[in-house]
Amino acid sequence: MSDESNETADQVPAAEADEITIELKKPVTAHGKEITRIVCRRPTAGDIMDVGNPVHLSFREDNKTPEISFNDKRMGAMIALLGGVPPSTVKQLAPRDFVSACWALQSFFLPA
16 A cells, blocks of 8 residues: 555645744844844735745746746835844844745745
8 A cells, every 4th residue: 555645634735825834944133132033923015015926936947847037125114014023133144044935935925
């Protein structure tokens, strides 16, 4: 008997989740407290209209291979907005934490 899916009934794909938790390797300060995670809510169309879409999807010349890139300023603003933290907190993130956050949130901003 083959089990093709390791997902349990309560696991939800990131793009369909109501929130995504970003675990930080290096703590930062938000609202005067040290934090080790940022919990980001699902964005709304209004959030994208206010900040702009932080994810760009394009295709290579073969029209088959997708390329995803991030607008760092928009993504930083989106992390702050969705995570309820000040922009100064996002600016404190270690580079790997910032890039991990970008990849964690990217599915919210791509077509289904």
